[in-house]
Amino acid sequence: MEKNYYVCTGCGMLCDDIEVESEKNIVNKVYTACRVGVAHMKEGKESAAFRIDNKPVDEATAISEAAAILKNAKNPLIFGLGTSTNETQKLAIELAKKASATLDDTSSFCLGRVVEALLHNRFKVCTLDDVRNKADVTIFWGADPSDSHPRHLSKHSYFPRGTEKQRGWEEERTAIAIDVRKSHTAKICGNHFFQIPPGGDAEFIDALIAALAGKLPKTSYNFPPKRILELANILKGAKFGVVFVGLGLIYSLENIEPLVRLMDALNGKANFHLIPMVGHYNMRGFNETLFEETGYVNSVKFEDGTVKHGPEYSIVESLKAKTVDAALIIGSDPLSSLPRSVSKNLLEIPVISMDPCETLTSRNAKVYINTAISGVESGGSATRMDGVKVNFKPVVETTRLSDEAVLKKIMEAL
Amino acid sequence: MTNAMELYQMLPKTNCKKCGKTSCMAFAVALMARELTAEDCPPLKEESKYKESYEKISGLFKQSEGATETGLIVHEDLCFGCGNCVVACPPNVANDPYGVGSGNAPTNVNKLVLVIEDGIVKAQNLGECRRFGKNKILCNGCIVTCPVEAIEFV
Numbered sequence A: 001m002e003k004n005y006y007v008c009t010g011c012g013m014l015c016d017d018i019e020v021e022s023e024k025n026i027v028n029k030v031y032t033a034c035r036v037g038v039a040h041m042k043e044g045k046e047s048a049a050f051r052i053d054n055k056p057v058d059e060a061t062a063i064s065e066a067a068a069i070l071k072n073a074k075n076p077l078i079f080g081l082g083t084s085t086n087e088t089q090k091l092a093i094e095l096a097k098k099a100s101a102t103l104d105d106t107s108s109f110c111l112g113r114v115v116e117a118l119l120h121n122r123f124k125v126c127t128l129d130d131v132r133n134k135a136d137v138t139i140f141w142g143a144d145p146s147d148s149h150p151r152h153l154s155k156h157s158y159f160p161r162g163t164e165k166q167r168g169w170e171e172e173r174t175a176i177a178i179d180v181r182k183s184h185t186a187k188i189c190g191n192h193f194f195q196i197p198p199g200g201d202a203e204f205i206d207a208l209i210a211a212l213a214g215k216l217p218k219t220s221y222n223f224p225p226k227r228i229l230e231l232a233n234i235l236k237g238a239k240f241g242v243v244f245v246g247l248g249l250i251y252s253l254e255n256i257e258p259l260v261r262l263m264d265a266l267n268g269k270a271n272f273h274l275i276p277m278v279g280h281y282n283m284r285g286f287n288e289t290l291f292e293e294t295g296y297v298n299s300v301k302f303e304d305g306t307v308k309h310g311p312e313y314s315i316v317e318s319l320k321a322k323t324v325d326a327a328l329i330i331g332s333d334p335l336s337s338l339p340r341s342v343s344k345n346l347l348e349i350p351v352i353s354m355d356p357c358e359t360l361t362s363r364n365a366k367v368y369i370n371t372a373i374s375g376v377e378s379g380g381s382a383t384r385m386d387g388v389k390v391n392f393k394p395v396v397e398t399t400r401l402s403d404e405a406v407l408k409k410i411m412e413a414l
Numbered sequence B: 001m002t003n004a005m006e007l008y009q010m011l012p013k014t015n016c017k018k019c020g021k022t023s024c025m026a027f028a029v030a031l032m033a034r035e036l037t038a039e040d041c042p043p044l045k046e047e048s049k050y051k052e053s054y055e056k057i058s059g060l061f062k063q064s065e066g067a068t069e070t071g072l073i074v075h076e077d078l079c080f081g082c083g084n085c086v087v088a089c090p091p092n093v094a095n096d097p098y099g100v101g102s103g104n105a106p107t108n109v110n111k112l113v114l115v116i117e118d119g120i121v122k123a124q125n126l127g128e129c130r131r132f133g134k135n136k137i138l139c140n141g142c143i144v145t146c147p148v149e150a151i152e153f154v
Helices: A035-041 A057-074 A087-097 A113-118 A128-134 A151-157 A184-193 A203-211 A224-234 A247-252 A257-269 A281-292 A315-320 A340-348 A403-413 B004-010 B024-032 B044-045 B050-066 B084-088 B089-097
Strands: A021-022 A024-032 A050-053 A076-080 A102-104 A139-140 A174-179 A194-195 A241-245 A273-278 A300-303 A306-309 A327-331 A351-355 A367-370 A380-383 A389-390 B070-075 B114-117 B120-123 B150-152
Touching: A024 A035, A024 B114, A035 A403, A050 A057, A057 A327, A057 A351, A057 A403, A076 A087, A076 A315, A076 A340, A087 A102, A087 A281, A087 A300, A087 A327, A087 A380, A087 A403, A102 A315, A113 A273, A113 A281, A128 A151, A128 A273, A139 A224, A151 A241, A151 B084, A174 A184, A174 A224, A184 A194, A194 A224, A203 A224, A203 A247, A203 A257, A241 A403, A257 A273, A257 B089, A257 B120, A315 A340, B004 B024, B004 B050, B044 B050, B070 B120, B084 B089, B084 B114
Parallel strands: A076 A102, A076 A327, A139 A174, A139 A241, A174 A194, A241 A273, A327 A351, A351 A367
Antiparallel strands: A021 A024, A050 A367, A102 A300, A300 A306, A380 A389, B070 B150, B114 B120
């Protein structure tokens, strides 16, 4: 019997083996998905809502108000899109060109730097399916997939039997966690957990490179050299190694050069690949789409047919410098996720919020458009954390517009 | 979990045989094997000087009331459905190597011991569990792979 599987868009893993029981457009039971996925799948229930200044309005009024805000703004900011489909992201880029907008997504203060380097071919990469079938050594650095991507270890990176790893995790795989705290993932890694102080990642990388070259590894926080040498020995023996780079590592490094050096050193001795632990389900998709279009992964400004790029066009810097005079926020909640000193500047400009959920940003927005949850109520395609394109169809039907449809209507109104 | 000796220390130790066993030690062993409960020892239940011990022993076994035949308990409030146990469970792998054994959705849930339903692990078909039956062994595949200690055997 051929089963009907859905794709879960709860996180960057895009699990494609989810079974759902639904009745009258309400999801009753979800099989195989983790708790994050179940909550995500069961979220859709409200009917469409459009609000201006927190008062309910009809669809046409909300769209025309949103278009008017973008039209009147000299330099609007378009932000978010980590939880939108590839098609929506393409539309948003078109809209940004039309409105001469600054365009950015969460990757500018997240894993953008790593994805950019990936797209410039600075790292050797592989897919999660390769990891399942071949990987014998996996490193979780500054990442805790047990909590952020619950099925990561069981679906790809540690527990499953793969085509070339038939004997499973007990005999053929080694999982290593390098983190500042004993996370749930670190617990599973057991003795292969290396606890480093916050900010100590760059030094640990240098020590590890030294150990790989057979020198005595030294750190200012006196990490036992014997343990680093042990780690280096495991890594040297890897036939197919993978480094999963999490936010913990990226936030601790000033630039990604140490990581590039480490990957080069590892590849000098063994065979190592890198996969970023992308959180939002389609952040990597946004980076790739924008990269194809402009050559940059985030923080761009469209002006008279040209593209400008730089940190000053990221959401944090542009809000700090108050260079933007309106904002269209799609599927993101910067008022909650950014520091208050930065995000409070959002309160001074008209904000259009498009989100399936009510958030702090949507409550303080001038215009709020309640959109369908992509992956649950609307379909499309997205890019998984390892760069694989995944197509998905909606699980249930809804009266809510998808963010793609809303963007189309705003474009027409412009 | 406790052992029979610890249970014995809490019993009256009079060997009164009112429970039907030959000695208090035998009663402790029967308690441990879940053949009898603290209720079956009349002095322990009725005499006030054993009240504390009675409550303690009852409390010890309370948590295992919801346990399955193999003694497996799932703490549903802790489990977040990562599926590590489902993929690592040896009978699961043997019965569905290309489904759960390879990290995918189950191809046939009827023969699996552990499945994820609504984001929480559910134990079923315990006849397949390696802790059950004539050749049982103390397999701990689902316990050591759980990051939050949501599975326990009593």
